[in-house]
Amino acid sequence: MGEHTVKAYGEALAELSNAVARMGGIVEQQVADAISGVVRRDTSLAQAVVAKDIRADDAHRDIEKRATRILALRQPLANDLREVIAAFKAAGELERVGDLAKSVSKRTLVLNQSDPIQITRSIERMGRIAQELLKDVLDAYTQRDVAKALAVWHRDEELDAYYTSLFRELLTYMMEDARTITPCAHLLFVAKNIERIGDHCTNVAEIVHYLITGEEIGRDRPKSDESTTPES
């Protein structure tokens, strides 16, 4: 593709895309710290995640401002329009991922006040997959790699399946020992938050797919979260 006749326009679009990649980096770090905080029962790390969430929020606002400015000044069309829309929407999704990391860390602070629960191994596994999904979808965005985006879109199923099994594990735990109900309930929310991070990665994958191809991704994504089906 050629360069824009108006150089400043091309530069503004490139800067917008870079801003999204930067925000992705911030959020990736937040998720990584939130997961290790909960797994290693690291209170100071969890506190740091809560305190640093504002950085993701600032990055989000910066992207919205840039995107609005381009819309107002350049009236982008075709792939340029998709570029701006994608940045706008992806930043919103990443902001939510940052919020979820913060939520995980807030729960961690509470969890650290009671005895450790064995089940944190499963949380670690879920956390690892969520981090991989986030990394892959950000790579798909920066590299404009539609195959990678599709892979993330399909792989979220894995995370959903883990969540379902962890949900069952926690139920068993709570039934066996009522004293674990409080920490288990918090862990359940932690697991749900991680599962939601995967969902937002899926949304970003859809955005990347639209950005590159101009087409919506197919409708029926495989679902493996069965914790809401009866009898589970």
Next chain:
Amino acid sequence: MAEERAMHSLSMAAPTVTSAQTGALVDTATKVRARDVNVFYGDKQALHDISIDIPDRAVTAFIGPSGCGKTTFLRCINRMNDLIPGCRVKGSIEIEGADAYGKTVDPVVLRARVGMVFQKPNPFPKSIYENVAYGPRIHAMAKSKAELDVIVEQSLRRAGLWDEVKDRLNQTGTGLSGGQQQRLVIARAVAVNPDIILMDEPCSALDPIATAKIEELIDELRANYTIIIVTHSMAQAARVSQKTAFFHMGRLVETGATEEIFTNPRDTRTQDYITGRFG
């Protein structure tokens, strides 16, 4: 047979356009059907194998860089190119199935059916009334002064100009503002009851408010007329048209539903042009 198939692959099926009033999907018929149109100015070929279907009661926008042939093609539809010495048109253009270049076709009558609005408003140096009445009079459309008055008022109303000029119909048309002059010219085109209105960059000499008025007018007119507009403003093409055709170096590169062309064009040349990139 193979040739026929090839021609079909070049053409576009009439698109579905959304009616602004009802929001319902309406299938539109083809009003103008062009096949393998080639135009030469002397030895120089200006258009190569243009095949396109123009839908009825919808706005079709022709876009493309200067010299791409969009205006040349527009002028083929009402045979304005006949007036240019050394200009030859080959291929077929049918309006409602009838050959526009048939031996029995009188270009003057054809041009009444296919009105044209130009880049610069070109009212006659006569009164506002006379500007609009001129066409109906030479085509003997009114039997009396009263009938002519009705046609003039209706046409000015359709062009959204009546309220602004009804008290000064005898003043000269050239005394109006640019935007008003352009609407006067549209009223003049509408007065002879055309089927098709061709507009060649109708807003390029107008300010944003006057432009908005013309665009609003185009949107109203499309309920009753087939409109083809040549424009250099991508935003305008996107706003006013339902179908868009992109011309480049005398060829028709891509046609499609306007929304599709401006969000997800198929051809990289289209993409580079509408996004303002070097080819």
